[in-house]
Amino acid sequence: MVILMLGAQGTGKGTVAGILSKKTGWPQVSTGDIFRKNIAEETDLGIEANKYIAAGNLVPDDITIPMVISRLNEKDAQEGVILDGFPRTVEQAEKLDEILKTQNKKVDLVINLTTPREEIITRILNRRVCSNQNCKATYNLTMHPPKKEGICDNCGFKLIQREDDSNEESIKNRLNIYNKITSPLVEYYKQKNVLTTQEVSEVINHLGQDVAEEVYNEYIKK
Ligand code: AMP
Numbered sequence: 001m002v003i004l005m006l007g008a009q010g011t012g013k014g015t016v017a018g019i020l021s022k023k024t025g026w027p028q029v030s031t032g033d034i035f036r037k038n039i040a041e042e043t044d045l046g047i048e049a050n051k052y053i054a055a056g057n058l059v060p061d062d063i064t065i066p067m068v069i070s071r072l073n074e075k076d077a078q079e080g081v082i083l084d085g086f087p088r089t090v091e092q093a094e095k096l097d098e099i100l101k102t103q104n105k106k107v108d109l110v111i112n113l114t115t116p117r118e119e120i121i122t123r124i125l126n127r128r129v130c131s132n133q134n135c136k137a138t139y140n141l142t143m144h145p146p147k148k149e150g151i152c153d154n155c156g157f158k159l160i161q162r163e164d165d166s167n168e169e170s171i172k173n174r175l176n177i178y179n180k181i182t183s184p185l186v187e188y189y190k191q192k193n194v195l196t197t198q199e200v201s202e203v204i205n206h207l208g209q210d211v212a213e214e215v216y217n218e219y220i221k222k
Contacts, residue, residue, distance in 0.1 A: 001079075001108045002080070002109075003020065003108065003220070004087070004189075005017050005111055006112040006113070006182075006189070007200075008179075008182075010115065010127065011113035011115040012207065015138065015209070017030065019212035021082050023212075024220060027082070028084055030085050031086040033133075033136055034067060036133070039053070045063060048063060055170060055173065056164055057173070068083075068086050072099065110185075111196055111198060111211070112186055112195055113197075114198070114199050116201060116203070117175070122142075125165070126140045128159040130157050132155050139152075
């Protein structure tokens with residue numbers, strides 16, 4: 001089953017994808033995480049991608065698409081996969097359809113998360129991530145703080161703030177790009193009858209964990 005996460009930054013795509021990945025055993029493929037791993041390891045791809053990421057811009061397709069194709073061809077992604085952060089443009093969505101077609105697959109479920117804008121900005125500013133690239137646990141200083149300040153509960157590594165989360169200009173740029181370039185994908189997948197929209201908000205006490213449970217029970221569980 002091919003599942004996609006859609007939604008602006010800070011809506012909880014990573015949280016929902018992570019829970020669904022544990023429940024199904026299918027890998028969570030996050031393009032942002034793959035880029036960050038390459039940046040930490042200072043690979044050529046990482047150095048090139050970071051020029052765009054630090055400013056909050058999209059990494060060009062000639063870097064992003066081959067990276068996704070090679071990840072989708074890996075053995076662990078054959079039975080099912082949860083894509084988080086790809087596609088981000090209609091062109092990428094069309095390309096994904098082409099790639100999946102060659103494997104006799106299609107996008108089966110798109111989980112679109114929505115959150116009020118003010119809540120998104122506060123969440124991104126409060127987001128901390130584990131510096132261990134093999135752990136990648138995410139915390140929120142107010143909603144989901146670590147037990148010990150600055151330290152990951154799972155693996156004991158230091159928590160850090162993503163460079164693109166610490167800079168308000170970059171956050172606003174990413175949200176604008178989402179609204180202009182990525183949000184048309186909602187209509188794209190609605191047309192294909194594979195979209196479910198879920199609100200994630202503290203105000204209505206409906207968070208990523210709740211969405212993951214509900215979507216799993218309704219659409220994924222056999
Ligand atoms: P994320 O962790 O999903 O917020 O991604 C972090 C950054 O990686 C984004 O702001 C983009 O610069 C880049 N990125 C991630 N996914 C893509 C994609 N599908 N296309 C282009 N750039 C991407």
